Amino acid sequence: MSGKNTDMRTPLARVRGLGSAREGTGHFWRQRLTAIANIPLILFFVGFLIALNGADHEHVRAALANPFVALVMALVLISGLTHMRIGMQVIIEDYVHGEGMKLALIALNTFFTIAVGVASIFALLKLAFGG
């Protein structure tokens, strides 16, 4: 290792590698993990929609109420929404440089993600528990 006298970090900080924002590579890593998880999950979702194309309400309700489908759909939503929230934050951080505007948009990004997630998962639970 070069410059062993120039590193200002404590040994603990160096081991944790979390950087000044205390997040380290957390976002980067979660973005990759959800990207990998998204591949089978999105393929399931697309296949499910193909199978249901043109189906009537009763049919669609019954399909979504199936415990396996409901469970995987919940995973599709959680993985997809986590992934897109981090992705959008990266886009905001790339293009928006005013500190106030950046914070406002990052907050809006979180609100949007939670709103879509809560509405979707509530609908799924309602169908799964026969509402």
Place this chain on the structure above:
Amino acid sequence: MSKSPATREFARRERPISPHLTVYRPPITMTMSIIHRITGGALYFGTLLVALWLMAAASSQATFDWANWAFGTWLGRIILFGYTWALMHHMLGGVRHLIWDTGAGLEKHTASKIAWATLAGSILLTLLIWIAGTMARGA
């Protein structure tokens, strides 16, 4: 400052300002990278459609029929077709990114080939999905 004759000669010549935007053709890898970001952004807002569909399914028959009708109009179908392509292109582009993260496939010509392959693959998958969907509807 003493400059060599060659350097002085080079500085005198008229040189283009690069990249010259009106004549610059972006490499395919650059275009695909931009499209990956645009499709990611489109998919982001498209999740509203997923939420709408699930909420319609969880509410009344009339609401569901209305949503079904809206998705089945020409405008609805064009949006869903575009959404399918965006999803497939982003997925293949994402796989490309994940391969790059391992350090493989970064050589210039390999990268260009993979970029063209993601474009061709996304169009092919989109068409296959819609053909399968049409067949499911007919059955």
